[in-house]
Amino acid sequence: MTPDSIRAHHFTDPGAETLHGFLLRHVERIPDHPAVVEYLGPGRHSITTYRQLNERMQGYAAHLEELGLDVGDRVILEADTSSESIAMLLACSSLGLVFIPVSPEAPELRIQMIAQATEPRLYLRSRTGIREWTPSSGGLGTFGPDGLRLSRPPEAGRRRRRALTGTDTAYMIFTSGSTGQPKGVVMSHQSVVAFYRGMLQYGIVDETGRVATTSPLQFDFSLLDIGLALGSGAAVVPVPRALLRWPRRFLQVLSETGATQVNGVPSIWRQVLRHEYDRLAALTAVRGVLFCGEEFPVPELRALQEAQPQACIVNCYGSTESMACSFTQVPNPLPVDTKVLSIGHAHPGAEMFIVDEQGISLQEPGVPGEIHIRTPALFSGYWADSASSRRSLVVDPEDPRSGRIVLRTGDLAYRGSGGELYFCGRVDSQVQIRGNRVELGEVERRLLEFPGVSAATALVVDDGCGEVVLAAFVVHTNPEDGPDMIQKFCARNLPAYMVPQFVECVESLPVTSNGKVDRAALIARLALKD
Numbered sequence: 001m002t003p004d005s006i007r008a009h010h011f012t013d014p015g016a017e018t019l020h021g022f023l024l025r026h027v028e029r030i031p032d033h034p035a036v037v038e039y040l041g042p043g044r045h046s047i048t049t050y051r052q053l054n055e056r057m058q059g060y061a062a063h064l065e066e067l068g069l070d071v072g073d074r075v076i077l078e079a080d081t082s083s084e085s086i087a088m089l090l091a092c093s094s095l096g097l098v099f100i101p102v103s104p105e106a107p108e109l110r111i112q113m114i115a116q117a118t119e120p121r122l123y124l125r126s127r128t129g130i131r132e133w134t135p136s137s138g139g140l141g142t143f144g145p146d147g148l149r150l151s152r153p154p155e156a157g158r159r160r161r162r163a164l165t166g167t168d169t170a171y172m173i174f175t176s177g178s179t180g181q182p183k184g185v186v187m188s189h190q191s192v193v194a195f196y197r198g199m200l201q202y203g204i205v206d207e208t209g210r211v212a213t214t215s216p217l218q219f220d221f222s223l224l225d226i227g228l229a230l231g232s233g234a235a236v237v238p239v240p241r242a243l244l245r246w247p248r249r250f251l252q253v254l255s256e257t258g259a260t261q262v263n264g265v266p267s268i269w270r271q272v273l274r275h276e277y278d279r280l281a282a283l284t285a286v287r288g289v290l291f292c293g294e295e296f297p298v299p300e301l302r303a304l305q306e307a308q309p310q311a312c313i314v315n316c317y318g319s320t321e322s323m324a325c326s327f328t329q330v331p332n333p334l335p336v337d338t339k340v341l342s343i344g345h346a347h348p349g350a351e352m353f354i355v356d357e358q359g360i361s362l363q364e365p366g367v368p369g370e371i372h373i374r375t376p377a378l379f380s381g382y383w384a385d386s387a388s389s390r391r392s393l394v395v396d397p398e399d400p401r402s403g404r405i406v407l408r409t410g411d412l413a414y415r416g417s418g419g420e421l422y423f424c425g426r427v428d429s430q431v432q433i434r435g436n437r438v439e440l441g442e443v444e445r446r447l448l449e450f451p452g453v454s455a456a457t458a459l460v461v462d463d464g465c466g467e468v469v470l471a472a473f474v475v476h477t478n479p480e481d482g483p484d485m486i487q488k489f490c491a492r493n494l495p496a497y498m499v500p501q502f503v504e505c506v507e508s509l510p511v512t513s514n515g516k517v518d519r520a521a522l523i524a525r526l527a528l529k530d
């Protein structure tokens with residue numbers, strides 16, 4: 001029986017796999033090593049060491065601990081990635097508080113929806129925040145380098161839990177809701193640590209690494225970046241969101257902070273490749289690039305490889321429900337006939353497999369099936385939505401009697417000759433056009449073969465008369481080749497029902513807050529054209 005007097009200070013069972021335990025495991029060994037390198041403007045950046053990060057976390061945790069919050073209580077963190085927000089998420093983790101990152105740029109309605117759904121005990125905003133709106137109930141505060149300031153304490157609560165276990169929730173990420181109501185992906189400590197352990201076996205960065213992170217904290221890509229850096233004894237380099245859309249400034253941040261690894265969705269490279277190719281090529285300190293979230297258009301990927309021949313480019317596939325799944329190095333140079341990138345095999349400790357509509361596992365090359373993932377990094381479920389959880393967390397179709405749960409991804413892939421997988425769209429992105437089943441990705445890949453097209457998005461809209469219209473938006477560098485040239489090219493290379501009836505050349509594709517192509521915005525633009 002452990003007397004209370006020697007109970008762990010932060011209610012953490014020493015044996016538990018916890019997020020804060022994992023991310024701070026190098027503190028004792030390299031206390032004076034850079035943990036976070038923050039760009040402050042031309043010629044200025046600040047360094048937070050592992051010791052300083054740990055001290056700031058302990059300071060935040062000591063203040064939070066006085067508030068009578070309990071394991072499992074929710075804390076909304078409105079912040080971008082910074083040394084403070086990392087220290088704050090670690091502090092929450094050390095007390096078993098569930099942090100829910102939301103972007104300072106997130107629409108008010110989205111934050112209100114998340115607050116209403118999760119009933120947070122505390123709403124914390126980084127000191128640099130400018131939002132006027134605040135939740136009407138629960139504790140309220142801001143945090144910065146000088147600590148946590150509460151403008152409204154949380155209602156008094158009573159601690160019921162005795163210790164934090166690995167199955168307790170570390171964080172919740174709300175999906176973008178691009179395909180319906182945003183869902184809260186509930187991630188346990190042991191799942192996120194299991195994912196980190198799998199990822200770190202690739203040795204993507206070493207202790208000299210500086211990992212530039214370009215995703216909003218509300219997108220779990222940022223949590224991958226933080227885990228990749230701190231788990232490797234390297235440093236996190238947050239790229240200020242406001243500079244990301246200015247190619248020259250984006251590259252200046254990378255150059256002045258000494259970034260060696262640049263992580264982000266494909267769209268972060270689009271304007272850089274178009275307008276600052278030479279400055280990108282001058283960035284010789286970059287040793288690696290990792291992208292995820294959607295397919296990287298092959299013409300743009302080739303341009304990135306040419307500008308950064310020394311960089312190892314990794315295609316990271318996965319969904320928030322298991323954080324990510326596979327890390328596949330892009331061949332350098334890409335073979336000339338490359339149409340689709342491999343998403344390879346799952347990280348060590350996990351396994352991807354594909355099944356047909358009957359749930360039969362597919363081994364033969366070239367036959368598409370739905371990706372399922374066996375992994376210890378599974379999410380716990382969607383917050384307050386057991387029906388959706390049951391659709392994603394299913395018994396292993398290859399061994400249903402075992403009761404073993406796997407992730408059903410909703411993604412389609414087929415096997416290559418070596419058993420590796422090739423992503424080929426989402427189950428729900430299969431559309432019927434005049435009675436024919438069409439994979440929109442196949443139309444996009446064909447559009448990308450037209451000379452000068454660097455990015456393309458195909459989608460279907462209802463023409464109001466019960467028919468669907470196949471439309472395409474393309475980023476195209478030879479403006480004299482108009483949409484009709486592209487349509488003729490498609491007509492020569494695709495069956496008639498796959499030829500976009502509407503093609504528009506655009507300077508850039510709209511992106512969501514997470515940096516993915518914003519298909520809803522494109523559909524809305526089409527609707528306005530009627």
Ligand SMILES: Nc1ncnc2c1ncn2[C@@H]1O[C@H](COS(=O)(=O)NC(=O)C[C@H](N)c2ccccc2)[C@@H](O)[C@H]1O
Binds near residue numbers: 315317324410426
């Ligand atoms: N490399 C890909 N090629 C092609 N389609 C993809 C790819 N990575 C995802 N996707 C797509 O994006 C979906 C997941 O979307 S998501 O839930 O918003 N999560 C993410 O996109 C980020 C994901 N959690 C993550 C975070 C950190 C590293 C890797 C992956 C997947 O189901 C795929 O459809």
